[in-house]
Amino acid sequence: MxxxxxxxxxxxxxxxxxxxxxxxxxxxxxxxxxxxxxxxxxxxxxxxxxxxxxxxxxxxxxxxxxxxxxxxxxxxxxxxxxxxxxxxxxxxxxxxxxxxxxxxxxxxxxxxxxxxxxxxxxxxxxxxxxxxxxxxxxxGALPEKKKTRATARGSKTDDSAAEIELMGRLKPGESIRECAACGAKFVSPGGGNENDFCSHARCQLEARGR
Known part of the structure; x- marks a missing residue:
């Protein structure tokens, strides 16, 4: 076996x-x-x-x-x-x-x-x-336990519904993209490569370090 x-x-x-x-x-x-x-x-x-x-x-x-x-x-x-x-x-x-x-x-x-x-x-x-x-x-340092993003923001189904609703509220030139670093969805103003990354600090560091 x-x-x-x-x-x-x-x-x-x-x-x-x-x-x-x-x-x-x-x-x-x-x-x-x-x-x-x-x-x-x-x-x-x-x-x-x-x-x-x-x-x-x-x-x-x-x-x-x-x-x-x-x-x-x-x-x-x-x-x-x-x-x-x-x-x-x-x-x-x-x-x-x-x-x-x-x-x-x-x-x-x-x-x-x-x-x-x-x-x-x-x-x-x-x-x-x-x-x-x-x-x-x-x-001896220990990280504090935190709630996961899923608990704080709701289910992926909720996120999908929000994305659909948001599509109708985008300003000219804006689009919904997936961050090239973390993969999260975000609203991008369009333009150059730097707008392939969300505004999270770690993702912006990766964008500007390439």
Whole structure:
């Protein structure tokens, strides 16, 4: 009788207070027995993309070599490079580390929508923001538990209904777009590439750091 595949689940995230600026990474690791471990780190001068990479690197390092691992991240920068082999123009030192950690395991990268209904992804985000502010789990700091976006905003059905109603209220030139960083829907005034990103601070940092 075949046994179910035992695998680790890693949620990784990054945050930066300026681009460059003080940054942090966060990771939540769930082992095959369901035990969760929370990690984060700090860099005094970095970029958002580097912290996204560090979250994935350190999350993988917390798993056994040779293990099956699913890495979930709301960074298309990380996930698309690892799954679609996008060209890497910067951060070659960290890409080398991530490639090495992934090669030592059976890894599958999955993109998740940021700042949405996934409580573990939201937790990784909290850890990353803590890290950017120099508050580390290793030093005894713990993130406050918050309500998920799904609880605060209602169901996806409610969001869809709101989008349909909003379509009839858009001003000339405005459109509803999906943020290129977190995937959330937002009203864009149109125009250049910067309007492919919502107004959330982390998404604007990614937009302006490209």
């Amino acid at each position: 075949a046994t179910a595949l035992r695998e680790y689940l890693v949620y990784a995230d990054g945050s930066c207070l300026g681009n460059p600026g003080p940054g942090g990474w966060g990771a939540v690791i769930r082992d095959p027995d369901g035990v969760e471990t929370e990690l984060n780190g700090h860099d005094p001068s970095t970029t958002n993309n580097r912290m996204e990479l560090m979250g994935a690197i350190e999350g993988l390092r917390a798993t056994e070599r040779g293990a099956h691992v699913v890495v979930r991240s709301d960074s298309r920068y990380v996930v698309n490079s690892m799954t679609l082999h996008y060209k890497r123009n910067k951060n070659h030192d960290l890409w080398k580390l991530l490639d090495a950690e992934a090669a030592a395991r059976h890894v599958r990268f999955e993109w998740v929508r940021g700042h949405d209904a996934d409580p573990i992804n939201n937790r990784a985000d909290e850890l990353a923001v803590m890290g950017a502010n120099g508050r580390l789990v290793a030093d």
